[in-house]
Amino acid sequence: MLDAPSSVQTPDEILVRRARERDAVAREELFQRYREDAYRVAYRLLxxxxxxxxxxxxxxxxxxLGLGDFDGRSGFRYWLLRIVGNTALDWGRRRIRRTILNIGNGRSDLPEPAFHDDPARGLHQQDLRRVLDKALDHLSPKIRTTFVLFAELGLSYKEIAETQDIPIGTVMSRINAAREKLQQNLDWEKLKGLE
Amino acid sequence: MRCDEAMRELNLPSDDRDDRALAHHLAECEACARWAEHAAGFSRLWDATRPLDPPTESWDRLWSSVTARLDHSGPVTTPDSRPENPFASVGDAALQHSSPITRSWRGLAAIGLVGLAQAAALVPAVNLYWNTSDKNVQPPRFSTSPDVVQRTAPSLDSEIDVEWGQVLLIRSDGPKVEKIDLALLEASNGEDPWYDLFNSVESASTFLAMTE
Known part of the structure; x- marks a missing residue:
C-alpha cells in the first residue's frame, strides 16, 4: 500500500528568519516542532x-528573544536544546538553594507525580524514577546533559557535539563515563523483575 | 573482540552494533556478559520512566505565557546590541526583564553587600596590623621573615575602583588582591560561565567580596 504523501515542511531556516521578523505563525511552528524534545530533555535533567x-x-x-544571537551554524533544534540544557541546569541550582531554604520551613520541593490518570501506574513509575534519579544524581551536570541527549532523544555523537559545542571525542567519553557510573550506582536489587 | 571493544559496542545505538562479534564475546566473557545484562536492564528502566507528554492545556497555557512575554518585549536582539552578561547562557541576553533572572541578580547584590561589609571590616584590622608592623612589633611566630608576611598578606593598601554597573569578584590569590571583571568572562568551550565563576571562587586562597 502506498503511503499518503506528506506535506512539505517549511525548513527551519526559513521559519527562523520569519520568527526574527516577529512572525507569530513561524514562532508557533518552531514551538510545535521542538516542544516535546525540549520537554523530555528538561524532564530528564530535573x-x-x-x-x-x-x-x-x-x-x-x-x-x-535571542534569535539575533543564533548564527545558524547548528540547526535551530540543537540551539534550542542547548538553551534548554543550560536553563535546566540553572533551574536545578536555584531549586537546590530553594530546597535548602525550605528545609527549615518543613516544606519540600521533591518531585511529585503528575499527568497520571492511573494512580497505580504513576506510583510504580515514581518508584522507578526515584531509583533512576538517585543514580543520575551521581553524574555531573555536563555528563548528565550529554547522556540525556543520547539516551532520551537518541541524538548521534555528532548531533550532541553540535548541541553542546564540544568535540565528538568528549561526547563519547562522557557517555562512557555516564554508563559506568550509572551502572555502578543503580540499585539493582530494587530493579529485579523489571520487564 | 576484546573487552574494551565490547564495551564500546554496548555503548553504541543498537542499530550500529556488530551483534555477531559481540554475542560471541559475551558468550565467553562473564564480566562483559554481566555488564551487558545491566545495560539492558538500564535501558528497560529508562524506557519505563519516559515522561508522558503534558496535556494539551498545559502546552496551550505555556505558549500563551511565551507569546505574552514576547509581545511585551522589545525588538529581537542582534549581536551588536546584545548587552554583555557574564552569567548569560545562550540566549540569556534576551531575558533582561525576566523575573527569575532579576531575582538572582538581587540575590547576587545581597551577597555582594554582605561580602563588601566583611571586606570593610577586614580593612581596619589589616591596616592596624600593618601599622603595628611598621613600628617593629614582633611578627607572628610562624613567620620570622618579613617576606613571608608580604607574600601571605593581601595588599589592601591600594584602592579598588568599582565602576557603576560592574560585576566584580574581588579575591586574594597569594600575594595580591585580584579584581576579576565578570563581565569580561567569556564562556569557554560552551561551558556555563557560572562554572568559571565558581572555579574562580574555589581557587582563591581568600574570597573577599563580590559586588555589582
Whole structure:
C-alpha cells in the first residue's frame, strides 16, 4: 500500500528568519516542532514535570528573544536544546538553594507525580524514577546533559557535539563515563523483575 | 573482540552494533556478559520512566505565557546590541526583564553587600596590623621573615575602583588582591560561565567580596 504523501515542511531556516521578523505563525511552528524534545530533555535533567514545563517556557522565551544571537551554524533544534540544557541546569541550582531554604520551613520541593490518570501506574513509575534519579544524581551536570541527549532523544555523537559545542571525542567519553557510573550506582536489587 | 571493544559496542545505538562479534564475546566473557545484562536492564528502566507528554492545556497555557512575554518585549536582539552578561547562557541576553533572572541578580547584590561589609571590616584590622608592623612589633611566630608576611598578606593598601554597573569578584590569590571583571568572562568551550565563576571562587586562597 502506498503511503499518503506528506506535506512539505517549511525548513527551519526559513521559519527562523520569519520568527526574527516577529512572525507569530513561524514562532508557533518552531514551538510545535521542538516542544516535546525540549520537554523530555528538561524532564530528564530535573526529574519533575512542572519544573520541566517552566524550563521549556523560559528557554523558549530566551530563544525567541535571542534569535539575533543564533548564527545558524547548528540547526535551530540543537540551539534550542542547548538553551534548554543550560536553563535546566540553572533551574536545578536555584531549586537546590530553594530546597535548602525550605528545609527549615518543613516544606519540600521533591518531585511529585503528575499527568497520571492511573494512580497505580504513576506510583510504580515514581518508584522507578526515584531509583533512576538517585543514580543520575551521581553524574555531573555536563555528563548528565550529554547522556540525556543520547539516551532520551537518541541524538548521534555528532548531533550532541553540535548541541553542546564540544568535540565528538568528549561526547563519547562522557557517555562512557555516564554508563559506568550509572551502572555502578543503580540499585539493582530494587530493579529485579523489571520487564 | 576484546573487552574494551565490547564495551564500546554496548555503548553504541543498537542499530550500529556488530551483534555477531559481540554475542560471541559475551558468550565467553562473564564480566562483559554481566555488564551487558545491566545495560539492558538500564535501558528497560529508562524506557519505563519516559515522561508522558503534558496535556494539551498545559502546552496551550505555556505558549500563551511565551507569546505574552514576547509581545511585551522589545525588538529581537542582534549581536551588536546584545548587552554583555557574564552569567548569560545562550540566549540569556534576551531575558533582561525576566523575573527569575532579576531575582538572582538581587540575590547576587545581597551577597555582594554582605561580602563588601566583611571586606570593610577586614580593612581596619589589616591596616592596624600593618601599622603595628611598621613600628617593629614582633611578627607572628610562624613567620620570622618579613617576606613571608608580604607574600601571605593581601595588599589592601591600594584602592579598588568599582565602576557603576560592574560585576566584580574581588579575591586574594597569594600575594595580591585580584579584581576579576565578570563581565569580561567569556564562556569557554560552551561551558556555563557560572562554572568559571565558581572555579574562580574555589581557587582563591581568600574570597573577599563580590559586588555589582
Amino acid at each position: 526529574g519533575h514535570e512542572q519544573d520541566a514545563l517552566d524550563v521549556v517556557q523560559e528557554a523558549l522565551i530566551k530563544a525567541f
